[in-house]
Amino acid sequence: MIACCRSLRHSFLFASFIACGRLFFASERGLQEILSSEASSIQDLLGILPRKRQGSNMTLALMPIPWQVSFTKDDPFLLDTDFYIELPENDNSDERLLRAAKRFLRRLSGRTGLFFESNSPAYGKNETPSFFQWNKKSPVLKIRCGRRGDETKLKEDESYSIEIATAQIMLEAETDLGILHGLETLLQLLSVDPFRQSYSWPTGSIHDKPRFPWRGLLIDASRHFMPVDVIQRNIDAMAAVKLNVLHWHLTDDQGFRIESKEFPKLHELGSAGHYYKQNEITYIVAYAADRGIRVIPEFDLPGHATSWLVGYPELGSAPGPYELSPYWGISEHVMDPTKDALYSFLETFLHEMTTLFPDPFVHMGGDEVKINEWNESATIQQYMLDHNISNAHELQAYFNNRVASILEKEGKIMIGWDEILHPNMPKNIVIQSWRGHDSMIQAGQQGYRSILSNGYYIDLCLSAETHYQNDPLPLDVNLTREEQELVLGGEATMWSEFVSPETIDSRIWPRTAAIAERLWSPQNVSDTHDMYRRLDIVSYQLEEHGLTYIKNYEMMLRRLVQGSDISALKNLVDVLEPVPGYERGQQLGYTTFSPLTRVVDAARPDAPVARRFRFLVEEFLQSSPTDRADTNRSAYVEIVECLSLWRDNHGKLSTSIERFPILQEVQQLSVDLADVAVIGLKAVERLRSMNKRIHFSNAERRSLNRARKAHGQTFLAVAYDIRLLTLEKIP
């Protein structure tokens, strides 16, 4: 199926030219200015993509799209083995820049197979790398930057500019954080010059800066523990799409995932042995900083806290004892905010933790606090009476206030989920909005800074488009310009109830790249078709960081059929998506031990084949009756190819389904796919031939409806589009 649909890309080429136009509209100089200067058509303007070079269509795959881009028609910068990097003169103290430049060289070498003569960057003009004396006319990437950026400083300068000439590239930035971003842009821009048989960069210039200073990804390591290598490769991928905050959800009901030397029973009794040692934390924080990424730990309190109470039941609101929960959902167990011992515990604990995380922000959770235990506890109720605390929300505000002041003593600023919003809270805290945009607006109006996560819940298996169109500050947002400044950015949230180290990458990527663009690029960069076009390209590039979201797909299919032929199964799962939303958690009695190896786990949101089929259907339906009648047009041909493949697939897959019990739950989907494919073929034939006498029977309509039902927690992502084909009116 992939092969059958892959040739589509060409048919979208023109569409993508248009879409790329937005890139220029988005720039400060604007399309008109460029058009009026030297280029006379969009094709000419793009320069790198004149008709004769359409083969190199990977060139325009920048993601996030930079603030301002323009290309010239000069000969490209050709990459060869004598390519070298020149770092700022006499600045060999900045190890981060040096390491980044080395990684850049390795990745460049890995993609091109070139054996560079210079394997280390050189410094300025007077020094030479150790193993060779290069030709002074060799192609050079010169890097100039003012100073080492402070990645823990919010709103640190991340801007950069690139000038690519035929003979040299100049990458400049105020800080090395900008240089890190510029190097990623260059790697995305690497092209092929088929006429010169060489890898190359198009000449031109890029000026770039982020729209929002806070562009984050939350990884929940509590529900399912994620080993260091999972975090590491995701940090690399974050850097590749210019995200700059890793929000590390370290504690929850199901697990306490960080070693505490002060209170060892936290990780010893609260983690079933799966936790990060402190040196691993330090390693990851340094690894992230090296890539310009801040690490914000989250210690979720006073709810979501069972794992703390297993070792330290005296902190809880109920008498205990407590057990780690193997179930999902929110536990009843909460801390007792009326105990002074809790605060002295937290003082010691947070002092220990803040030494591990240099960032000034610390996330204290605060979401979904169940109040039953507070209501049931006589001492808590008495305390509330004595202290004039009128209800549970006030009690939580009292708790949050005390936590915020503990953090303040450590020189740290508190972040919390939107439940912590309360007039009594100090104004320097940050609100993370998850329940809706409203809380973000309220926070802004009350003078609080905020981060948006509502709409970026990637664990819900929605489409990239959904997240992409979720702008933190839409044009009609009800905030003054000053209040808008308080919206720092956003975070994708990878909650881990239904992901294992094996599948997590496929839930984070590639969709998070679309969120990264939303948070970095200008607001008017919002064309979904072009986003998907670029996402497909950036997607394979991200694989170089070891991400498993493409390669684990077939591996999981192989396991489902125990190593036998996967082709028929793949045809089905290629068009299945996990049921979106929270439904999954309400079925089958999932626990922390449940296998995440079934069809639903192999299936991916935004299933690429289904997405391509959707584009095809759109294109076909938008075409004129004459065009529809033309059986040589690619959309028609490919729709028929897809439908024919699906029509015949159940015959091939049924043997595997009978043989492997694990596949029985998708049997109905396999039957449904064949059924609707037959109906789809009839619908296409009806539209092609404009034959008004072709009608759909009630049985066919029932099939179309049945095919939209979920089985095995997955649904047929193409059923909707096939139904569209049947609903189209003949003029």
Next chain:
Amino acid sequence: MIACCRSLRHSFLFASFIACGRLFFASERGLQEILSSEASSIQDLLGILPRKRQGSNMTLALMPIPWQVSFTKDDPFLLDTDFYIELPENDNSDERLLRAAKRFLRRLSGRTGLFFESNSPAYGKNETPSFFQWNKKSPVLKIRCGRRGDETKLKEDESYSIEIATAQIMLEAETDLGILHGLETLLQLLSVDPFRQSYSWPTGSIHDKPRFPWRGLLIDASRHFMPVDVIQRNIDAMAAVKLNVLHWHLTDDQGFRIESKEFPKLHELGSAGHYYKQNEITYIVAYAADRGIRVIPEFDLPGHATSWLVGYPELGSAPGPYELSPYWGISEHVMDPTKDALYSFLETFLHEMTTLFPDPFVHMGGDEVKINEWNESATIQQYMLDHNISNAHELQAYFNNRVASILEKEGKIMIGWDEILHPNMPKNIVIQSWRGHDSMIQAGQQGYRSILSNGYYIDLCLSAETHYQNDPLPLDVNLTREEQELVLGGEATMWSEFVSPETIDSRIWPRTAAIAERLWSPQNVSDTHDMYRRLDIVSYQLEEHGLTYIKNYEMMLRRLVQGSDISALKNLVDVLEPVPGYERGQQLGYTTFSPLTRVVDAARPDAPVARRFRFLVEEFLQSSPTDRADTNRSAYVEIVECLSLWRDNHGKLSTSIERFPILQEVQQLSVDLADVAVIGLKAVERLRSMNKRIHFSNAERRSLNRARKAHGQTFLAVAYDIRLLTLEKIP
């Protein structure tokens, strides 16, 4: 291509029955005994594979093949959600057994998708797992073992036995090491019962024990550093095929890869930042021990030692200073064995290291010591004169002797490469034979214990068959029975000049599973066809440990064509293999920085499609003229399918080759494949039609010869077989 050849497996089914017969010949009871009892044919005998159940042909994929296996015709043991494991009563002190049983449950659940009600094993009859009360009639795996095995003790009891009845499985062993092996056997034996729509185990019994006590894999982490997760997943895979020694090559000219607190300049200056911290070493040693695997560190001395000298030049034979070598091959730099300071250094260093590695054996290298620096040093020459040391070999023996006695003081035993064999060495040391079987024989005759690595050099990209047929003790070996006892086993050696963390798995697996069988199974288990049949099945099972050797293949192809369609490239690389042997190192000026991302790195030894084509050709050529003339026979059909695909492939691939410079080096191979495919089709037609008038032109013969030449350090693995088709005489 894979799809076209995959259906072959069925045509080999009968062959594999015969081959499986060997399994019984190999057993102590023997085939005859079983045949005479209840079974009347091989099919009947196998029980689990009667004709009506041929669908479940994954059942007989045990690797290594156990010492003794027999199956009965009883109803299978059916796996269901109420399955549970019962550990030895009142033995909840043995955490290793408990952890192993839990891992077993997770893997079982992962493969079957079953949500087991009992997620933890229970102890004996009186205890219940915490989350549910199971039905006493539930299917149970009972585990009984005498004691915790000492994995650091050579020749510790690793035997086990399994009795599978319809209602329960009993796994028994003297030590938990045997239990670990038995659990892996059960996982390999997991089957599907298509009539009952259930996962199942066939009823029968297995009695098993290893042929050799030392079954190792060497991983060289010096030439290319291998992060902890690489080591970890390979340990898991080793355990799955019953290997029990990880030989960790930690130091060499190109890198010193272990932290030393005593001599920090070793790792600080000798590793370019890539080394294992001591807590990582401790973690890996414990991780391996948990899986019954010993970890033997290697500190290679007095040659291969440049990385030591960068930080501590005073230990060297030359004045220094020294630099880490980015080049392969053996450095001239060697330690100075005449300096007392060297031995006090080693005393302190080895004391530190031996606390990290509990195993009694420590590998001190000793291979390929270059003597130029010794010859050129006046003080060394004088020392040799003064101490009556007649030549360099004697000087090395003097050094080795002193090192062995330092180790002895630490309670450790020295291992070394075969160069250390010298009459003056203490008799307890172990010789690792790499230059030939001869040194193993000599060692045995002189009373030394030995390990064989000659013939197991997996870095040379030879076929699994080559290694499989390399018996440490062939029937005609020139050693007495007592001397044979001194041959402890063998080790596959993964030298890492040409592997990165991305590719190393594809050089280790699946071929190392064949070596594992050679070292575990009875000597007469040696049928190559059946080995390959089982290897294909075990191969996909090994993926569950996160090994990347199947899934990184297409990822690497995607990178070569920058995310565009890989199908034509895959058709070519499917039949390419890396040039075997040492040739690669002599080309292109490889250094530690060179990319390992080209076609040769994606290509795999024993290329599966090429191997299947070879079997097809063998089958076709062995068939009678009448059979050859039958165009419906599968071998004929599939040979023609393969050849037609290859004939037409260059047309499709040439566009990619023109576009991506990295592919230009295989252009000739793509042309050659098309050329010889045409000739191959002619040859098959000639043999089918018995048409003696069909001849091959000189140009065709030249094509056949040209197609056997390497390009881009790879060669067409099917060229030889196609030539065979042309050489076959018509009777």
